[in-house]
Amino acid sequence: MTDPHQQLQGALDNLDAVFAPLAGLPVAVGGCTHCYAESDLEALAGPVHEVPDALISSVAHKVVDHWDDFPGLYRRLTPRIVRLLVADELDHGLVASRLLAAGWRDWPAAERMALEEVWHAWWRSALHSPAGGAHITEVLEALSVTAGTLVPWLAVWAETRTEAADRHLADALGYWLFEDGLADLRLGFCDELHAPPQLLPWLLSLEDGRIRADQMREIERIGYS
Known part of the structure; x- marks a missing residue:
């Protein structure tokens, strides 16, 4: 490949x-x-x-x-x-x-197809990158806002069972959960995409072990409140 x-x-x-x-x-x-x-x-x-x-x-x-x-x-x-x-x-x-x-x-x-090809390739490249930090959330923001949905990008993330992808997930959650930001997370410069309705169910559906226990407790608190 x-x-x-x-x-x-x-x-x-x-x-x-x-x-x-x-x-x-x-x-x-x-x-x-x-x-x-x-x-x-x-x-x-x-x-x-x-x-x-x-x-x-x-x-x-x-x-x-x-x-x-x-x-x-x-x-x-x-x-x-x-x-x-x-x-x-x-x-x-x-x-x-x-x-x-x-x-x-x-x-x-x-033109649309060529741009979408870049988006999908960029996302897979980002998930496989060893670099950590909040950068993965910025890439996800660009892709999901332009597409109008988080669903395809989250599906690829769930399927990417690598150490790098899981580290990106932990870093992203550290960013999203800061000061309860996940509860009303909005993406795009003009807040075009309200993320929790798609993001929370996905996080709660991930296999055991993908998310740290302390982070999962916060996700469950927000998701079930």
Whole structure:
């Protein structure tokens, strides 16, 4: 089986290829001239691969009304934005909210499928990564908010019986349970996804031994209260 990290790189390359016709076309870009110089707008109107990373990052986070055609601009820049997101150089919840605002679910099927391929590969790569901390919750936030559901991502997590995946689960619970956050956990910059209705039943359904006893007591307290 292909290494999860190699699968992710292949999915990112495919995303570039699918969006290449759109990314290479010169377009007219209008936006807030208080925040962006004319040279920035000219760069955004040219080939996407030539746009500086710093400008891509700025557009990825900027509010929707800064642009004359926000959905068109965001769609065009998506492969560059996603690469920065996967590299942890962007705010996960904010980019997920911006993708929703850009209407990504209404894009042509090939573009949607290429982005979904990246999401699935990124999730498997993240679960197999030895790095710990709250990062796994940020990846999950980006994926679940854009998809509108936690269900497929939690299903993959349940099936991934590795030391790394279980360590990520313990780290995620440490983050979610802090100050009772799990009771009303909301994901996305605009709180688009209310997590407990999907997350709590999943946590309570996991096999014995997947969750530490002290964490399970807190989950049961919240879930059954």
